[in-house]
Amino acid sequence: MPNQTKIMDHSIRDILHMIREKQVSPNELLDEAYQNIHQVHEQLNAFITIQEKERAVREIQKHEQDHAVFFGLPYSLKDAYCTKDIRTTSASAVLQDFTPPYSATVYEKLQHTGAVLVGKNNQDAWGHGGSTENTDFGPTKNPWNLSCIPGGSSGGSAVAISTRMVLFSIGEDTGGSIRSPASMCNISGLKVTYGRVSRYGTIAYASSLDTVGPMAKSVDDLAFVLKEIAGNDPHDLTSSPLPVPDYPTLIQRDVKKMRIGLPKEFFGEGLTDEVRAVVDQAIKAFERLGVEFVNVSMPYVSLGVSIYYLIAPSETSSNLARYDGIRYGQDRSNFTEETIRRILLGTYALSAGYADELYKKAQKAREILIEEYREALSHCDALLAPVTPSKPSRIGELLSDPMRNLLEDLYTVTINLAGVPSLAIPAGFSSDKLPIGIQLIGKPFDELTLLQLGNAFQQATNWHTEKPPLLEQHP
């Protein structure tokens, strides 16, 4: 049976228009979201906590009179964001009963927009992983093939969007955690510049790398969400005071003559033919739009996994030291295997006798990497690269091979080390119909150029409108 177009298939731009013109009501939208949750969630396990529908309806009623910008739009949060009075677990048994006494800034901002929180998404615990298997709440399944991973760590968010359970979600990206699941579930996801969005109330993984960003069906949708969540926050001293552009009105742009760099280190050993073919096809699509490509080289990218897996575990060993089971949460025997591995690795990298040749050396290499990004981006408007070296793997495959698990992150982690923004968008499928995305990497605080390029790509292609076959069983 062919897919029917439903309200949740439309863009945020169109839905806001339809609500304003009273063609649809927020309650109809919410009905459809909960109907989808009811039909497919059990198979997918995308949420750790689902909000009671009655509570969501009350949220709508609260904003009926105030013309809030996102009035009635159903959304979700990765379970890494503190939500006052709503359980927040970071997908770990350590926080299985934790109800925060305060809210993350990103949640507070979205509550003010009138958007309706329908749930908190499954993830790799503490952001540790790229498959949403390292969770104490059961793995999340990929809606394109239930025996495959959805990517991660923000896997639940990507699945919820892909299956129209929510219109958008807030993910968190420390080493690829928004881009990997976006790529593997055929949705769009933006890793913002470090400091673009407040991290206040985010459960920390690695504080110098953590970023809060939007995930949605299309780049145009991301523009709407980013505008609402970006900006300075007195509660996060690393949040930038730079003004927030009006992304939704500026997103249309002729991309002719824009220049994109292709860093050769993203196309070397390890990149599978299927992903390579999708990237090549995307390059051709951009060329048809008049975009020019240039080759660039960033040698330190090939050291990215080593640099990242010294710095991020070091920071996480420090951040997770607070979970002592005394003030809140369960004790430290509740960490999963992957989290313990990262804590031990970080403890090793920071310990006396090893810190100089491990942690400090990684920091110096990071310095060079930042310079390489600055240099490459001084010649181009953006860089284009694959998101992951291979298509979504089968559930269990990466868990049994921790080293391969790390190498899967090669194309995403250096972007976090450099602090620059990166947009992941759908770009094609493998021969067995699993989604494959690409990423566009930009200059610091130039999310707008990425959104413009991504939007132009999505106006010229249809990859992002394809829905998982699972939905066809529930027309």
Place this chain on the structure above:
Amino acid sequence: MNSHALDEKMVETLGSMAKIPLTVAQKKRFASTLSTIVQYMNNLRSLDLSSIHSETRPTDLENIFREDVIEPSLSQAEALAHAMSEDGYILAPYVFGGDDA
């Protein structure tokens, strides 16, 4: 230091520094997987970066201050809501003596 052996003894030490109890099987597994990972990192160790002065900071912002005024914060009851507490104090394990000594 040229041997980077992450043997079970080292894993046990790291576990005790990180205050994470490890089973015998876990020590064995972590010694194996962490050794593989640390060996891979030799590509970084072999570089001479002595001329680089790392000042890596995630942003260019500096000296962010606010007025030194008290802002609303959690009540004592909220702060203690998830803790083992008594008479408004958090109950914690003994530091000296007690069962953990």
